[in-house]
Amino acid sequence: MNRRQTFHTLLGTLLIPLGVHRVAAAADTGKPELVMSKAEWARLLPKSAFEVLFEEATEPPNSSPLNHEKRDGTYVCAACFLPLFDSATKYDSGTGWPSFWQPLAGAVGTKLDFRLIWPRTEYHCSRCGGHQGHVFDDGPKPTGKRYCNNGLALQFVAQGEPLPSLRT
């Protein structure tokens, strides 16, 4: 086995249990997991949102109007509308992406991402698997976490407005 094969074997060992974890997280929310093909999502979503949510693209920094959103409310997954974050956990990280220090309970799953060679922790909607962003350990108290989210992957619902029905 050469070095490359060893790396891929190691990667497989790491990713298989994480995949199992994602399904378990969806079950924890009590909401049925929504399984749709990429082709179906591509038909339903604007191209820019599809590329972030289902191709793991990253929007340019400072491009999202949600960076400046300061009202009370809920941020829901732009694909399946599962509530992911409460505005009370949003803060200005200065990075150019909407940032939160904590997701709603059971709302996101995580996996290791090696796209930039060094590992980062990717997180996604626990219901539909739509990619949201990456989580880092340089956030504020009380969690110390920074959930760095693509604005294109979220929709904001102001307090007092009805949450959209979950997409089925």
Ligand SMILES: [Zn+2]
């Ligand atoms: Zn979703």
